[in-house]
Amino acid sequence: MRKPVQVSIYVDEGCWAGVAILIKELLVIAGTLHSRNFDLDASALFQITLAGPSEAAVRSFTGTMITPDQAIRNSGPPPQVIVIPPYYFFDAQAVPVRANFRRWLVRAYERGAILLGFDGGVRVLAASGLLDGHEVTGNLSDQKAFAQHYSPVRFSPHVPLVTDGRIVTATGTAPSMDACAYLVNHFYGEAAAHKFSRYTNPVRRPVYERTELIDVVLKNHADHRIRQAQEFIERHFNQDISVEDAARRAAMSLRNFTRRFHTAVGMTALNYISHCRVEHAKKMLELRGGPVLQVALECGFNNEASFRRAFHQICEQTPMQYRKASMMKKKPSATP
Structure with missing residues (x-):
């Protein structure tokens, strides 16, 4: 039996706890839908870990305390997917990132990991330098910050979901679900992704989202530059x-x-x-x-x-x- 895909959701001071938990539960649901089995361990498609700067609890944006499952590690096998949930930033200043956090991100990405950023979390990814030369989406209010501090990043805030190689970014609730569907499709195929999407986002979607999912089967190839052209x-x-x-x-x-x-x-x-x-x-x-x-x-x-x-x-x-x-x-x- 195939081992579950290793996913780390990074939680730190000021993150949106609700979205971090939502992403975790969506990926768990993907497994139960795929296997029609409510045994979470037996049906898991993804092994999800909340990773923090240490194992100490961190305070979310609204004050909720979140205790990471583990501290980020720069040794051992890196996760196959790293998720950065939303953050809310009050101004357009550059986002400071911890040195060990950046090393962890870079090491995982160099070894083939997919990076998912949601809303303000895209600014956290941008501060690592890994988004340079890539197209991403994010909060419209972050335009000034990207123009001032992350100009090598192609920022397209009017697009709800952007996949550029192994960089996936989304803004808004429904596109976040579609980003999870993208992960399911990438690792487990179109049938599993379709079942997941029908359950988690059954409402008729706008054309820009529907096209992304209709054509996802035509993106099951390894040529990242061609996928970038498809998304264009x-x-x-x-x-x-x-x-x-x-x-x-x-x-x-x-x-x-x-x-x-x-x-x-x-x-x-x-x-x-x-x-x-x-x-x-x-x-x-x-x-x-x-x-x-x-x-x-x-x-x-x-x-x-x-x-x-x-x-x-x-x-x-x-x-x-x-x-x-x-x-x-x-x-x-x-x-x-």
């Missing part, structure tokens, strides 16, 4: 973007990017752009009426004809046929 496409598909734009985002030549994208994803980058646009269009057709041309333009197509061709190629039906079929599914069945 997913955020900008409704704009006038091109394959060249995505190649530049991945800092690759067009020829090399085209080859590596097809090898990693199994389709061309141009088809991937169409895929994202059509997925968006399907939800728009399900949720509202109106002209097909309007749907086409809002999804990033230049005209209705190109939209119809792409839609039929992917869905094997026209947009109107898809809308009619979705409306029929919504109609309550007649009772005898």
Whole structure:
């Protein structure tokens, strides 16, 4: 039987205790859902530890005392995942980080760990220097701090969930759940992630979150730069973007990017752009009426004809046929 993935949730003075516990319980729930077994030890997909600067209790933002399971260690096997919960900072000053905390982070990351940062916790990660050159999200109020102290980090606070290689950041409650779903998918596959998402976040999500989860199966590859390009496409598909734009985002030549994208994803980058646009269009057709041309333009197509061709190629039906079929599914069945 596969050993559970080792996860450390770092708790320190001023952290949001509720979110730290929420993340722990979400990852525990992933195991019980996957195995349909309420024996927490037997069903565990993740072995979660609260790690602190020492084993002494720390005071959370609201005054709740949290006792770490263990102190961070710079010896022995590092965790496979490190989670930094939210913190609230009153100003835009640089965040001081403990030297042993930074060594612990760097050592784990160099050995392949995934780093998850939530809201203000992203500033803690940024202070370690490990986010330099990466794109992240976080609190909109932290824009000034990132501009002043962490300028090498590409800060995109309007995006709820960003995965850039082994750096995963989220802002808000629902994206935090999706970040956990990303972990489940990364280590245990799409089926386990889908089951987890249906249980923990069943409410219809905005398109930006739904696209992230729809396309997660197409990210089961090891090419981090191509995943970065995929995430760029997913955020900008409704704009006038091109394959060249995505190649530049991945800092690759067009020829090399085209080859590596097809090898990693199994389709061309141009088809991937169409895929994202059509997925968006399907939800728009399900949720509202109106002209097909309007749907086409809002999804990033230049005209209705190109939209119809792409839609039929992917869905094997026209947009109107898809809308009619979705409306029929919504109609309550007649009772005898």
